[in-house]
Amino acid sequence: MNTQPDHYATLHVTPDATPREIARAYRSLLRTHHPDTRQATDDGGTPSAGDVQELHAIMQAYVVLSDPGKRAAYDRERRTGAPSGERGTPVKVRVHRSPEATAGPTSGQGPLSFGPARWEPLPRSTRLPRRHS
Numbered sequence: 321m322n323t324q325p326d327h328y329a330t331l332h333v334t335p336d337a338t339p340r341e342i343a344r345a346y347r348s349l350l351r352t353h354h355p356d357t358r359q360a361t362d363d364g365g366t367p368s369a370g371d372v373q374e375l376h377a378i379m380q381a382y383v384v385l386s387d388p389g390k391r392a393a394y395d396r397e398r399r400t401g402a403p404s405g406e407r408g409t410p411v412k413v414r415v416h417r418s419p420e421a422t423a424g425p426t427s428g429q430g431p432l433s434f435g436p437a438r439w440e441p442l443p444r445s446t447r448l449p450r451r452h453s
Contacts, residue, residue: 324397327381335395339386346382353378 328335331345351357353375384390 324394325377325381327384327394330377330381331385333385335398337385339388342382342385346378346386349378350375 328337331337331342331349333341333345337345353371355371355375384394
């Protein structure tokens with residue numbers, strides 16, 4: 321089941337629309353739906369939650385369709401019906417365990433351990449000289 325919204329329908333453009341047509345449709349919809357460009361008498365001075373959601377959907381559709389990489393990924397997802405995280409090639413992973421972790425389950429550590437990264441400044445002799453402009 322594909323729960324992704326139809327960004328083309330949101331912007332009222334066809335899937336083969338050019339970037340210029342997408343930008344034009346976005347700007348037109350933004351002018352008609354943005355609370356700053358509407359007359360105060362239209363909505364009583366405050367936008368409703370539905371108006372805000374519709375404006376958010378228009379902006380999200382433009383973010384996806386205006387970027388060529390995001391648009392290609394979105395089009396692939398529309399064709400296959402599967403989100404991008406659910407497909408792909410399995411990768412073989414090799415886990416290296418520390419000697420104390422392989423001592424057995426009584427060691428108290430899991431098979432993997434990690435901690436915060438430590439930063440230590442370089443000794444003064446190996447630092448790069450500062451450039452003075």
